[in-house]
Amino acid sequence: MLDLHNLRKAFGDHVAVADLSFSLKQGEVLGFLGQNGAGKSTTMRMVSGVLEPDAGDALIHGQSIISNRRMAQSQIGYLPEGAPLYRDMTPVTFLRFIADAHGLSRPDRKQAVERVIADARIASVAGKPIAALSKGYRRRVGLAAALIHDPPVLLLDEPTDGLDPVQKRAVRALVARMAPEKAIVISTHTLDEVPAMCSRVIVIDQGRKVADETPENLANSKPGGLEEAFISLAESREAETC
Amino acid sequence: MLDLEWRGTLTGIKAAWRREISAYFATPLAYVFVAIFLLVLGVFTWDLSRFFDTGAADLGPFFYWHPWLFMMFMPALAMRLWAEETSHGTSELLLSLPVNLTGLVIGKLLAAWTVAALALALTFPWWISVNILGSADNAAIALTYAMSLIMAGAYLAIGAAVSALTRSAVLAFVSGVLVAFILTAAGWPLVSGAVADMFGAAAGDAIAQFSFLTHFETAQRGVLELRGLLFFFGFIALCIALNTLFVSHRRGGAQ
Numbered sequence: 001m002l003d004l005h006n007l008r009k010a011f012g013d014h015v016a017v018a019d020l021s022f023s024l025k026q027g028e029v030l031g032f033l034g035q036n037g038a039g040k041s042t043t044m045r046m047v048s049g050v051l052e053p054d055a056g057d058a059l060i061h062g063q064s065i066i067s068n069r070r071m072a073q074s075q076i077g078y079l080p081e082g083a084p085l086y087r088d089m090t091p092v093t094f095l096r097f098i099a100d101a102h103g104l105s106r107p108d109r110k111q112a113v114e115r116v117i118a119d120a121r122i123a124s125v126a127g128k129p130i131a132a133l134s135k136g137y138r139r140r141v142g143l144a145a146a147l148i149h150d151p152p153v154l155l156l157d158e159p160t161d162g163l164d165p166v167q168k169r170a171v172r173a174l175v176a177r178m179a180p181e182k183a184i185v186i187s188t189h190t191l192d193e194v195p196a197m198c199s200r201v202i203v204i205d206q207g208r209k210v211a212d213e214t215p216e217n218l219a220n221s222k223p224g225g226l227e228e229a230f231i232s233l234a235e236s237r238e239a240e241t242c
Numbered sequence: 243m244l245d246l247e248w249r250g251t252l253t254g255i256k257a258a259w260r261r262e263i264s265a266y267f268a269t270p271l272a273y274v275f276v277a278i279f280l281l282v283l284g285v286f287t288w289d290l291s292r293f294f295d296t297g298a299a300d301l302g303p304f305f306y307w308h309p310w311l312f313m314m315f316m317p318a319l320a321m322r323l324w325a326e327e328t329s330h331g332t333s334e335l336l337l338s339l340p341v342n343l344t345g346l347v348i349g350k351l352l353a354a355w356t357v358a359a360l361a362l363a364l365t366f367p368w369w370i371s372v373n374i375l376g377s378a379d380n381a382a383i384a385l386t387y388a389m390s391l392i393m394a395g396a397y398l399a400i401g402a403a404v405s406a407l408t409r410s411a412v413l414a415f416v417s418g419v420l421v422a423f424i425l426t427a428a429g430w431p432l433v434s435g436a437v438a439d440m441f442g443a444a445a446g447d448a449i450a451q452f453s454f455l456t457h458f459e460t461a462q463r464g465v466l467e468l469r470g471l472l473f474f475f476g477f478i479a480l481c482i483a484l485n486t487l488f489v490s491h492r493r494g495g496a497q
Contacts, residue, residue: 084331
């Protein structure tokens with residue numbers, strides 16, 4: 001469902017993502033891990049069509065993000081980092097706008113908006129201005145927007161950032177419910193999220209893939225579990241670079 | 243394939259137009275814009291042009307101010323169109339949507355143009371007044387109104403394109419006014435005359451041909467010139483192309 005081939009992006013002299021490749025099948029939930037600045041968000045931006053890669057390609061449900069960008073983008077639900085939203089809109093009007101942009105007909109749009117409002121549990125705030133919502137609710141509105149066209153591939157950049165424990169559990173349950181039908185990439189630096197949501201983990205550091213494992217295997221590779229394994233990978237890479 | 247392109251463009255136009263209209267009217271922005279525009283235009287027409295002292299049943303003193311006021315008001319209306327998308331981070335959301343970028347650019351411009359059209363439509367009491375005062379040439383007035391609306395679109399297109407170059411709405415406004423001023427003042431006799439004195443009559447003439455003022459003055463005389471229409475629509479198309487280019491440049495990594 002998702003195939004990345006040698007994706008590369010540099011900003012001036014700084015190489016943010018270097019020849020990154022991996023594939024993801026339907027039913028897989030990938031924890032995309034890395035330190036701040038490792039290249040996670042840049043990768044997500046390239047796969048979602050927001051940034052053009054310098055080299056390489058990403059195929060989303062068979063559609064190239066380079067040569068057939070709009071078709072590829074229609075197969076993706078993307079929750080950007082920080083969940084940017086139009087603060088003057090209400091969740092309902094915002095979701096209608098996103099549905100319009102996906103070309104949904106009016107009856108389909110109504111159904112889709114109702115479905116995602118229920119899925120993201122935002123019915124109680126659906127008519128309030130987004131500016132008045134808490135960070136947690138805003139993130140859930142962003143999540144609802146990513147789901148509006150029921151895409152086969154989901155890219156979620158820090159989906160539980162700012163959520164309280166109850167909301168986090170709700171998002172995990174939603175991901176678990178959607179997982180069999182979709183390929184999901186969850187970019188995070190919160191390691192607790194990984195065993196709870198992901199069936200596979202890729203760790204990147206300085207734009208390069210340094211591990212591709214199941215969460216269990218990665219956790220078992222070090223006595224201190226996932227956290228120690230993650231730190232060890234990051235430090236070994238830093239030592240290599242020095 | 244072409245059909246798919248068109249659908250992508252239309253989807254972008256519709257979605258962006260609805261979003262921007264909702265943004266204009268969800269805040270006091272559109273109401274304040276329309277109110278101040280009507281007030282300033284009214285004061286200029288009534289007081290500076292001494293509308294009722296002319297003794298003629300025409301809207302010349304009213305239309306005279308349009309280019310000069312549009313030069314300030316239209317960049318104000320367009321300044322936030324793209325600058326706020328950048329400063330609020332929502333441009334990332336827009337660029338991830340499966341729509342044609344040109345469609346988004348046109349949709350946003352059309353939304354601002356709709357607000358400008360509303361402001362212009364609300365000047366109708368002036369039109370009624372000249373009909374009460376005497377026998378007005380309504381065809382000529384209608385033509386000038388139409389040209390004024392088209393010219394407003396050209397000023398808005400400048401503001402929108404400039405707005406895509408910065409994350410600051412204030413900077414977009416100041417830059418938009420500057421560009422609009424140059425394109426207005428180039429047709430002012432004082433400027434074109436000075437250019438003619440320095441570089442010859444042909445240079446003065448040439449520079450005046452690039453001015454909004456020159457092409458609008460022709461319409462004010464009740465003459466519909468194809469050249470004027472081509473100038474304004476060509477200029478709008480150029481600004482849309484530049485605007486699309488500036489926004490698509492962000493895909494390369496520019497912020």
